[in-house]
Amino acid sequence: MHCPFCRHGDSRVIDSRTSDDGLSIRRRRQCPECGKRFSTVETASLNVIKRSGAVEPFTRDKVVLGVRKACQGRPVTDADLAVLAQKVEEAVRQTGLSQIDANEIGLATLGPLRELDEVAYLRFASVYQAFDSLEDFESAIASLRADHADRAVDPAAPSEE
Numbered sequence: 001m002h003c004p005f006c007r008h009g010d011s012r013v014i015d016s017r018t019s020d021d022g023l024s025i026r027r028r029r030q031c032p033e034c035g036k037r038f039s040t041v042e043t044a045s046l047n048v049i050k051r052s053g054a055v056e057p058f059t060r061d062k063v064v065l066g067v068r069k070a071c072q073g074r075p076v077t078d079a080d081l082a083v084l085a086q087k088v089e090e091a092v093r094q095t096g097l098s099q100i101d102a103n104e105i106g107l108a109t110l111g112p113l114r115e116l117d118e119v120a121y122l123r124f125a126s127v128y129q130a131f132d133s134l135e136d137f138e139s140a141i142a143s144l145r146a147d148h149a150d151r152a153v154d155p156a157a158p159s160e161e
């Protein structure tokens with residue numbers, strides 16, 4: 001790691017800490033040449049293989065972009081979308097893979113979006129899972145209704161976070 005001040009080719013790590021979400025490590029470094037301190041953030045690389053075969057780095061922004069349209073007109077804030085994108089990132093990073101199919105990102109998005117807004121979820125699922133009949137919508141809605149029923153009859157069920 002080059003020193004950003006004097007370009008010295010080496011630096012000493014004086015402190016390391018893992019971020020709260022566990023996804024990156026922040027290191028405090030000191031240059032042995034000029035003595036100045038600087039920080040670096042290390043994140044395991046995670047790439048997305050698109051349907052076209054192109055590979056690009058995973059970003060939370062793209063997750064947000066992917067669901068924003070489905071959330072149009074819904075009471076979903078930018079902060080909600082940021083939390084959703086973080087959940088998606090945590091889910092895909094938990095697979096331990098460094099390359100992941102774009103399809104998997106969509107799959108990992110369904111759960112958090114369903115918790116966030118059911119109408120947005122239905123819109124997103126209908127496009128992502130290519131619903132092509134009323135039956136597809138009916139079964140998705142039936143599954144949402146079943147969830148509601150579970151919550152209603154079981155007071156011991158864990159509440160939503």
Ligand SMILES: [Zn+2]
Pocket residue numbers: 003004005006007008031032033034035036
């Ligand atoms: Zn230096």
